[in-house]
Amino acid sequence: MIAYSRPKKTTCTGLERLADCDRASRSRTGSCPGQESISRSGRTMTDQRFPLRLDLKQGAVDMSHGSGGRAMAQLIAEVFQPSLENPLLAQGNDQALFSPPPGRLVMSTDGHVISPLFFPGGDIGCLSVHGTINDVAMAGARPLYLSAGFVLEEGFPLRDLLRIVRSMGEAAQAAGVPIVTGDTKVVERGKGDGVFITTTGIGVVPDGIRISGELARPGDAILVSGSIGDHGVAILSKRENLGFATEIRSDTAALHDLVAAMVAAVPEIHCLRDPTRGGLATTLNELAFQSGVGMQIREERIPVAAEVSAACELLGLDPLYVANEGKLIAICPGERAESLLSAMRAHPLGAESAIIGEVVEDPMHFVQMETRFGGSRIVDWLAGEQLPRIC
Amino acid sequence: MIAYSRPKKTTCTGLERLADCDRASRSRTGSCPGQESISRSGRTMTDQRFPLRLDLKQGAVDMSHGSGGRAMAQLIAEVFQPSLENPLLAQGNDQALFSPPPGRLVMSTDGHVISPLFFPGGDIGCLSVHGTINDVAMAGARPLYLSAGFVLEEGFPLRDLLRIVRSMGEAAQAAGVPIVTGDTKVVERGKGDGVFITTTGIGVVPDGIRISGELARPGDAILVSGSIGDHGVAILSKRENLGFATEIRSDTAALHDLVAAMVAAVPEIHCLRDPTRGGLATTLNELAFQSGVGMQIREERIPVAAEVSAACELLGLDPLYVANEGKLIAICPGERAESLLSAMRAHPLGAESAIIGEVVEDPMHFVQMETRFGGSRIVDWLAGEQLPRIC
Numbered sequence: 186m187i188a189y190s191r192p193k194k195t196t197c198t199g200l201e202r203l204a205d206c207d208r209a210s211r212s213r214t215g216s217c218p219g220q221e222s223i224s225r226s227g228r229t230m231t232d233q234r235f236p237l238r239l240d241l242k243q244g245a246v247d248m249s250h251g252s253g254g255r256a257m258a259q260l261i262a263e264v265f266q267p268s269l270e271n272p273l274l275a276q277g278n279d280q281a282l283f284s285p286p287p288g289r290l291v292m293s294t295d296g297h298v299i300s301p302l303f304f305p306g307g308d309i310g311c312l313s314v315h316g317t318i319n320d321v322a323m324a325g326a327r328p329l330y331l332s333a334g335f336v337l338e339e340g341f342p343l344r345d346l347l348r349i350v351r352s353m354g355e356a357a358q359a360a361g362v363p364i365v366t367g368d369t370k371v372v373e374r375g376k377g378d379g380v381f382i383t384t385t386g387i388g389v390v391p392d393g394i395r396i397s398g399e400l401a402r403p404g405d406a407i408l409v410s411g412s413i414g415d416h417g418v419a420i421l422s423k424r425e426n427l428g429f430a431t432e433i434r435s436d437t438a439a440l441h442d443l444v445a446a447m448v449a450a451v452p453e454i455h456c457l458r459d460p461t462r463g464g465l466a467t468t469l470n471e472l473a474f475q476s477g478v479g480m481q482i483r484e485e486r487i488p489v490a491a492e493v494s495a496a497c498e499l500l501g502l503d504p505l506y507v508a509n510e511g512k513l514i515a516i517c518p519g520e521r522a523e524s525l526l527s528a529m530r531a532h533p534l535g536a537e538s539a540i541i542g543e544v545v546e547d548p549m550h551f552v553q554m555e556t557r558f559g560g561s562r563i564v565d566w567l568a569g570e571q572l573p574r575i576c
Numbered sequence: 577m578i579a580y581s582r583p584k585k586t587t588c589t590g591l592e593r594l595a596d597c598d599r600a601s602r603s604r605t606g607s608c609p610g611q612e613s614i615s616r617s618g619r620t621m622t623d624q625r626f627p628l629r630l631d632l633k634q635g636a637v638d639m640s641h642g643s644g645g646r647a648m649a650q651l652i653a654e655v656f657q658p659s660l661e662n663p664l665l666a667q668g669n670d671q672a673l674f675s676p677p678p679g680r681l682v683m684s685t686d687g688h689v690i691s692p693l694f695f696p697g698g699d700i701g702c703l704s705v706h707g708t709i710n711d712v713a714m715a716g717a718r719p720l721y722l723s724a725g726f727v728l729e730e731g732f733p734l735r736d737l738l739r740i741v742r743s744m745g746e747a748a749q750a751a752g753v754p755i756v757t758g759d760t761k762v763v764e765r766g767k768g769d770g771v772f773i774t775t776t777g778i779g780v781v782p783d784g785i786r787i788s789g790e791l792a793r794p795g796d797a798i799l800v801s802g803s804i805g806d807h808g809v810a811i812l813s814k815r816e817n818l819g820f821a822t823e824i825r826s827d828t829a830a831l832h833d834l835v836a837a838m839v840a841a842v843p844e845i846h847c848l849r850d851p852t853r854g855g856l857a858t859t860l861n862e863l864a865f866q867s868g869v870g871m872q873i874r875e876e877r878i879p880v881a882a883e884v885s886a887a888c889e890l891l892g893l894d895p896l897y898v899a900n901e902g903k904l905i906a907i908c909p910g911e912r913a914e915s916l917l918s919a920m921r922a923h924p925l926g927a928e929s930a931i932i933g934e935v936v937e938d939p940m941h942f943v944q945m946e947t948r949f950g951g952s953r954i955v956d957w958l959a960g961e962q963l964p965r966i967c
Contacts, residue, residue, distance in 0.1 A: 234865070234957065251689075251965075253853025253899070254958025258862075277866055278789050279711040279849065280684035282781065287678065293671035294723035294776055296761040298642075320670040332685035334774035336727065368774070370687040372965060378767040383725035383759070385685055385776035390673065398669050458670065462644025471649075474625070475668055508644070566625065567645025574642075574763060 235259045244343040251337070251371025264347050265367060268354040273330070273365035281365035285329060286389050293320035294385040300574045302349065302379055304423045306415075306434030307510075309382055310352030315439045315510060316461070316576060317384040318360055322441035323457040323513065325396040325448045326388030331357060333367040333384050338377035349380060360439040362386070388441075394448055400455040401476035405544040406522030408515045410443065410529055411436070411537040412488040413465050417507035417572050418496045427500075431492045438511030443534045447515065450528030456516040459509065461576055463567040466505040468514055469552045470566045479547020482564070483555045486541040506567050508575040516544060626650040635734040642728070642762025655738050656758060659745040664721070664756035672756035676720060677780050684711035685776040691965045693740065693770055695814045697806075697825030698901075700773055701743030706830045706901060707852070707967060708775040709751055713832035714848040714904065716787040716839045717779030722748060724758045724775050729768035740771060751830040753777070779832075785839055791846040792867035796935040797913030799906045801834065801920055802827070802928040803879040804856050808898035808963050809887045818891075822883045829902030834925045838906065841919030847907040850900065852967055854958040857896040859905055860943045861957045870938020873955070874946045877932040896945075897958050899966040907935060 234255055241263070249256035266274070273281040297313040307315075314331065321328040333353065337346065357364050364384075415436040422433055440459065447454060456476070460468035465487070473480050489497075489504045497504045511534065517525050522540050529535035542554075552564040625646055632654070640647035657665070664672040688704040698706075705722065712719040724744065728737065748755050755775075806827040813824055831850065838845060847867070851859035856878070864871050880888075880895045888895045902925065908916050913931050920926035933945075943955040 247961075248964045249959075249961040251853075252958055252961040253855075254858050254897075254960070254962075256960065257853075258957070276788065278715065280682040280715050280717070280779075282680055282682050282715055282788075284680045285676070289673055289675045291671040291673050292721060292723055292776075292778065293757055294725045294774075295759045296725040296727055296774065298727055298761045298763050324669065324671050324673055326671075330683060332683055332776050334685045334687040334725070334776070336687050336689055336772050336774075366684055368686045370689045370772075370965075370967075372689050372769060372772075375766065376769040378763060381727050381761075381763075381772065383685070383687065383727075383774035383776075385683075385723050385725070385774075387683065387778060388671075397667065397673075462642075462648075464644075467645050506645075566649070567643055568640075569645070569647065570638075570640040570643040571645075573639045574761075576761075 232262055239263045239343060241343050241347050246337045246339055246341040246343065246346065246371055248339055248371055248373065251369060257369060260369065264343065264350055268350040269364045271363035271365065273363060281330065283330065288392060289390040290387055291321055291324040291326045291390060292385065292387050293317055294383060295320055296381060296383040297576060298381050298574050299420065299576050300378065301423055302345065304435055305419045305432050307437040308349055308352050309380060310349035311356035312437050312510060312576065313382040313384045314353050314356035314360065315437050317386040318362055318439040318441050319459045321386040321388035322444040323459055324390055325394040325444060325454065325457065326390045327445065328362045328386050328388040328441050331362055331364045331384050331386045333364050333382060335369045336377055336381040337369065337371045338379050339371055339374045341379050346380065360441065391448065393452055396454050396457050398456055398458065398472050398475040401472055401478050401516045401544045402455065403478060403544050403546045404519045405455055405516045406519045406540050407480060407482060407542045407544065408522065408526060408529065408538055408540050409465065409487065410513045410535045412490045412493065413460065413509055413512060414489055414493040414497060414504035414507035416510040417575055418493050420575055421500060421572055422496065429492060429496060433492055433496060436509055436511035438534055440511065440513055440534060443529065443532045446532050447525060447528050451517055451521045451525040453521055454515055454517045454525065457513055459513050461508050461510060464506040464508055466552065466564045467567045472516065473550045473552055477550060479545045479550055480542060480552045481545050482542030482552065484557050486539050488537050488539050502571065505564060506571050508572065510576065519543065623653055630654045630734060632734050632738050637728045637730055637732040637734065637737065637762055639730055639762055639764065642760060648760060651760065655734065656741055659741040660755045662754035662756065664754060672721065674721065679783060680781040681778055682712055682715040682717045682781060683776065683778050684708055685774060686711055687772060687774040688967060689772050689965050690811065690967050691769065692814055693736065695826055696810045696823050698828040699740055699743050700771060701740035702747035703828050703901060703967065704773040704775045705744050705747035705751065706828050708777040709753055709830040709832050710850045712777040712779035713835040714850055715781055716785040716835060716845065716848065717781045718836065719753045719777050719779040719832050721756045722753055722775050722777045724755050724773060726760045727768055727772040728760065728762045729770050730762060730765045732770050737771065751832065782839065784843055787845050787848050789847055789849065789863050789866040792863055792869050792907045792935045793846065794869060794935050794937045795910045796846055796907045797910045797931050798871060798873060798933040798935065799913065799917060799920065799929060799931050800856065800878065801904045801926040803881045803884065804851065804900055804903060805880055805884045805888060805895035805898035807901040808966055809884050811966055812891060812963055813887065820883060820887060824883055824887060827900055827902035829925055831902065831904055831925060834920065834923045837923050838916060838919050842908055842912045842916040844912055845906055845908045845916065848904055850904050852899050852901060855897040855899055857943065857955045858958045863907065864941045864943055868941060870936045870941055871933060871943040872936050873933030873943065875948050877930050879928050879930050893962065896955060897962050899963065901967065910934065
């Protein structure tokens with residue numbers, strides 16, 4: 186429950202120099218002679234509480250890093266705080282304080298247990314930032330702030346942790362959505378799996394926007410923002426050490442800018458959702474069920490990259506059920522579909538957007554697909570487990 | 577990333593009855609003949625998506641419950657949703673939408689990895705609700721909403737999960753702070769430890785209140801809201817199967833009502849913090865460091881229950897470093913200390929409150945304690961790990 190506190194004072198590394206250091210600290214003029222100086226980034230900051238700095242090359246997480254005591258304070262000061270630094274985090278309390286803009290807020294949370302932790306196109310760090318930003322954005326909201334809760338396994342290399350936390354910090358900075366508060370727990374070796382990260386986000390919904398899963402109506406168009414299946418295939422190929430001629434990379438990305446452009450162009454959007462676990466097929470079923478409608482999609486309209494399609498064939502996967510981390514589904518009134526498509530294609534993350542079908546009346550709430558061969562089949566919910574620990 | 581969606585329609589258990597059921601659903605008059613009827617609580621709700629109900633007595637979590645597909649939807653519909661139900665959760669999206677009252681907000685997050693999951697006085701479910709409510713309240717805020725992210729281990733008994741989620745729901749309801757959105761992940765057997773829960777909370781800070789860890793000033797009084805060490809000793813005694821003559825119970829409790837009474841009585845409170853991991857000693861050191869002050873406390877003033885004191889002696893623990901889950905430290909101007917003490921003692925959760933010391937000038941930021949025997953010793957940060965996985 187200790188938060189990521191940012192020490193405010195310039196102090197020494199050696200406990201034996203505390204007295205000297207204190208004078209420097211009181212005079213607020215700088216660091217002790219011969220000691221590293223504090224920097225705004227905190228990266229070279231030293232702290233009287235910690236006689237030795239963490240060994241970020243050879244060191245590992247141990248149980249004391251979750252104790253709430255000095256070791257945890259050091260992990261926060263030397264790993265988390267420099268990588269994630271922002272003024273709200275720097276408040277150093279167990280909570281972050283801010284004044285949100287007026288209006289409706291959304292809140293969303295997402296745990297990340299992906300294996301492997303590092304994969305082509307990303308890692309658990311940036312994924313945990315993108316995933317929650319996207320869940321917030323799918324209400325049409327502008328994400329404001331994130332929190333992050335870590336569960337670390339004893340023995341996890343500190344260099345990997347640092348790499349992950351830096352990736353989070355970079356993703357958060359690139360997205361303009363700071364991580365303002367956090368928490369760290371440590372479990373014994375064999376009681377976790379390296380690192381799990383649960384992020385929570387809040388965002389503000391522009392006036393006049395109402396986007397929700399139950400608002401799809403017959404006659405609405407169904408759009409997808411790009412090719413599907415990249416993330417899941419990237420993870421599986423890494424996990425199984427499959428070498429494809431072309432490396433397939435995760436599409437992990439923060440979609441809030443794309444959403445902002447979409448909402449500005451077509452405020453009448455009814456539904457947005459990111460097809461992560463369960464893929465496009467399951468997400469469409471969720472929306473059909475929630476709205477009490479059916480859906481008709483056309484296979485030939487659904488963008489799938491050639492290499493993903495080939496990999497899926499090889500691996501026995503159906504790309505419709507493979508997870509994505511940088512794509513969204515949009516449902517809007519049919520007459521606004523072309524405008525929405527244009528807005529999506531004008532954004533780098535929506536360049537391959539397509540209208541893939543329409544919402545229909547169907548008391549069974551089925552998602553049906555016209556296949557390439559002209560037939561029709563029901564696209565059901567994902568049953569069982571196609572790819573465990575995909576996000 | 578699927579949220580806890582609450583199906584809105586009355587449907588059948590048997591897929592073979594879908595057609596019949598659909599008629600009932602369309603007429604919105606009730607359930608299928610011979611089928612369980614929908615209830616407002618959702619506890620007896622059936623759903624056309626799930627031909628068989630979960631076996632909540634003998635069943636266990638399997639990987640498919642984290643897949644994002646039908647099995648996960650069923651876990652949500654039959655375990656999470658009925659236990660946590662509230663109108664915001666019922667929105668059924670990947671995020672909850674609400675209009676907070678105007679003003680400054682706080683956000684806090686807390687992971688829970690406690691072992692054992694069930695202990696005298698509580699369980700990981702209510703603990704995960706109380707812990708985050710308390711972190712929000714320690715800014716003087718009124719907690720508004722919580723989110724919950726679960727990491728489940730394959731093989732975890734569904735009956736234990738249900739018990740935990742119900743405990744969360746009850747704690748949230750008792751506190752008046754609903755869990756409005758959530759997420760569930762599943763990891764393979766041996767890659768987790770039953771269940772980890774990360775909760776995040778937001779709250780609103782009353783106008784005119786400014787409570788933060790860096791605001792302690794020399795001359796301020798230090799108060800604690802009751803006897804310390806109960807939680808840690810309760811966990812350890814359960815973990816080690818120690819049988820004390822009097823069962824020691826965790827003090828896990830939501831402190832936001834107590835805080836509201838305190839803030840109403842003494843708006844000038846400078847600091848509030850709950851002494852969880854690391855105990856009273858470490859929390860005081862955090863505050864001293866953050867505020868750049870020293871502290872003088874008196875051992876005889878610190879409330880410790882006789883049985884906790886005896887258990888600590890037996891176990892070689894120092895109660896100053898043992899975790900609490902229902903206590904807080906308050907720092908306020910010295911001249912307001914008696915008023916604050918009266919307000920705290922008037923609340924059931926603060927009946928044993930005490931003034932335990934004062935803030936002093938100390939460039940070393942030491943916490944010093946006058947012992948029972950008249951001596952003085954430095955009370956340092958917790959070094960190393962006294963009790964792993966205490967929360």
